[in-house]
Amino acid sequence: MSxxxxxxxxxxxxxxDEAALVADLLERIDTDVPEAQDDPLAAKVAQMSAANRxxxxxxxxxxxxxxxxxxxxxxxxxxRRVDNRVAxxxxxxxxxxxxxxxxxxxxxT
Numbered sequence: 067m068s069x070x071x072x073x074x075x076x077x078x079x080x081x082x083d084e085a086a087l088v089a090d091l092l093e094r095i096d097t098d099v100p101e102a103q104d105d106p107l108a109a110k111v112a113q114m115s116a117a118n119r120x121x122x123x124x125x126x127x128x129x130x131x132x133x134x135x136x137x138x139x140x141x142x143x144x145x146r147r148v149d150n151r152v153a154x155x156x157x158x159x160x161x162x163x164x165x166x167x168x169x170x171x172x173x174x175t
Contacts, residue, residue: 134159
């Protein structure tokens with residue numbers, strides 16, 4: 067018997083039968099599929115927590131506090147009126163204004 071034939075016969079003897087391979091493959095699929103389905107959900111939760119980490123709750127202003135008003139919409143309107151305008155020199159915030167007490171006549175719906 068040549069060395070090549072000996073190696074082939076040893077490989078055939080050492081190979082597990084196909085039923086065991088199929089059973090092992092199905093078992094791995096059964097465990098890997100639910101894990102793969104959970105990965106996007108875990109990634110979504112991680113992204114949400116990372117994005118929300120830099121955010122703050124809405125600021126609550128008290129009567130008498132000083133506040134600045136954003137001029138974002140005013141700058142946008144200034145740019146839209148004429149084609150070649152640049153809002154570089156327009157101030158970003160207007161104020162400071164004192165917060166006054168409010169009296170709501172209507173509720174928000």
